[in-house]
Amino acid sequence: MLSEESSCSYYIQDCSVTVIEGKDSIIHLNRIITSDIREINDLERHKSLICDANGKITDALEISSISGQLLVQGISEKSKITRELIVSGIHWNEEVQIMNGDGALSIISIFSRNLDEIINVLGEKSVNEQYGVWNEYGDYYTLKIELKKDMQVNILIQTEKIQDFIDEIEKQGVTLSSMNSWNHHRIENGILSNEEYSHKFLPSELGLDGIVNLKKGCYPGQEIHARLESRGKITKKIMRYNADAALQPGVYKSNLGKKVIVTSTLKNKGFAVLSVKEGNEITIEDNISLMIEEL
Amino acid sequence: MHNYTIVHIALLSQEFMGILGGGGFSLPVITQTEVIDVKITVTDSALKQMKSTIKGEEDTHCLVVSAQSGGCSGYLYDMKIMEKPDLENFQILDFEGVKVYIHNNDSSLLNGIELDFKDTLMGGGFNITNPNASRSCGCGQSFG
Numbered sequence: 331m332l333s334e335e336s337s338c339s340y341y342i343q344d345c346s347v348t349v350i351e352g353k354d355s356i357i358h359l360n361r362i363i364t365s366d367i368r369e370i371n372d373l374e375r376h377k378s379l380i381c382d383a384n385g386k387i388t389d390a391l392e393i394s395s396i397s398g399q400l401l402v403q404g405i406s407e408k409s410k411i412t413r414e415l416i417v418s419g420i421h422w423n424e425e426v427q428i429m430n431g432d433g434a435l436s437i438i439s440i441f442s443r444n445l446d447e448i449i450n451v452l453g454e455k456s457v458n459e460q461y462g463v464w465n466e467y468g469d470y471y472t473l474k475i476e477l478k479k480d481m482q483v484n485i486l487i488q489t490e491k492i493q494d495f496i497d498e499i500e501k502q503g504v505t506l507s508s509m510n511s512w513n514h515h516r517i518e519n520g521i522l523s524n525e526e527y528s529h530k531f532l533p534s535e536l537g538l539d540g541i542v543n544l545k546k547g548c549y550p551g552q553e554i555h556a557r558l559e560s561r562g563k564i565t566k567k568i569m570r571y572n573a574d575a576a577l578q579p580g581v582y583k584s585n586l587g588k589k590v591i592v593t594s595t596l597k598n599k600g601f602a603v604l605s606v607k608e609g610n611e612i613t614i615e616d617n618i619s620l621m622i623e624e625l
Numbered sequence: 626m627h628n629y630t631i632v633h634i635a636l637l638s639q640e641f642m643g644i645l646g647g648g649g650f651s652l653p654v655i656t657q658t659e660v661i662d663v664k665i666t667v668t669d670s671a672l673k674q675m676k677s678t679i680k681g682e683e684d685t686h687c688l689v690v691s692a693q694s695g696g697c698s699g700y701l702y703d704m705k706i707m708e709k710p711d712l713e714n715f716q717i718l719d720f721e722g723v724k725v726y727i728h729n730n731d732s733s734l735l736n737g738i739e740l741d742f743k744d745t746l747m748g749g750g751f752n753i754t755n756p757n758a759s760r761s762c763g764c765g766q767s768f769g
């Protein structure tokens with residue numbers, strides 16, 4: 331049980347949920363996304379992207395293999411477009427079924443500085459020993475994630491059972507995270523969200539090169555990504571900033587005359603996409619100073 | 626040019642199943658519902674090549690033209706000479722005895738395409754021009 335000083339919080343993820351089933355589901359999805367999931371093991375979670383033909387990100391996915399089905403979490407605002415893309419591209423000779431999990435399946439994130447606090451709430455064997463691997467536990471699945479500063483456990487649960495689950499964890503002192511608190515968690519730990527993805531950045535601009543596989547073959551945007559990689563022409567990159575004044579999301583200009591695109595903000599901190607030529611300290615309009623660091 | 630239109634519309638069924646199974650839990654299956662009557666054009670050179678390739682097997686084999694997700698631009702063309710598949714969900718176009726099969730799910734992506742054949746050593750082979758495509762990649766196999 332948690333002590334009263336527990337710093338565990340939970341947040342209900344605002345994401346789209348799609349389930350793909352059938353013997354060709356992995357091959358089918360693999361043709362669309364930037365990473366290679368052909369070797370995905372049961373209960374593993376992979377991060378990936380869907381890009382347009384210009385290489386810009388249109389959706390950010392978390393793909394998990396669970397008991398022969400693929401669970402695909404994406405940005406809620408992009409659910410319709412992404413699902414249309416997935417459904418319309420099924421080859422006539424493939425066995426693939428797409429199911430809509432929006433409203434029926436939910437993801438809750440519980441986060442804390444200390445993993446033991448979360449395990450105390452959920453139960454001793456509630457999480458897999460490995461990070462990034464789902465664990466079936468009672469009525470739900472859990473996924474342990476190690477972040478830069480915090481520990482997080484995601485819970486995959488049927489939405490109709492979510493209230494009972496929340497009642498139970500709240501009894502143990504876990505508190506609902508406000509939007510501000512969740513944003514603080516995101517910014518501290520470098521978790522990107524729709525605020526970043528909605529700008530249609532290239533993967534490299536959001537530091538997501540690691541989930542782009544240029545050796546897997548063609549996928550939408552691959553030509554552009556390959557060209558960028560071979561020419562090494564990355565001009566801007568996402569960074570965390572700490573300013574001496576609160577900023578609003580928007581486009582600012584640095585004293586070098588370069589664009590500073592502020593995407594997420596919480597008081598004086600946030601994420602900004604800016605020129606790689608900028609130094610660790612920059613000044614923007616109104617003489618506001620920003621300290622810059624890697625995510 | 627050889628134009629032909631045929632209709633074979635199948636109703637797509639709605640089924641239910643899902644992850645975290647048990648207890649009657651299920652999820653709605655999403656199916657593509659837009660099915661249109663496909664009309665394609667085959668150039669003389671493409672028809673000549675199709676006839677030559679399928680010669681003697683016209684009764685048992687056909688050309689299946691389809692699309693699937695992937696490629697640099699979003700979708701990839703696929704063309705196969707194969708034994709005639711089950712008729713369900715296919716539209717059949719007849720070009721002087723050569724049957725071209727197009728699946729209903731691909732009908733909106735492939736309606737209006739022109740099938741051409743270039744008999745050249747460099748860049749030769751079948752080529753598809755698609756009025757529905759807003760872009761295509763350099764190799765011509767992908768469109769979007």
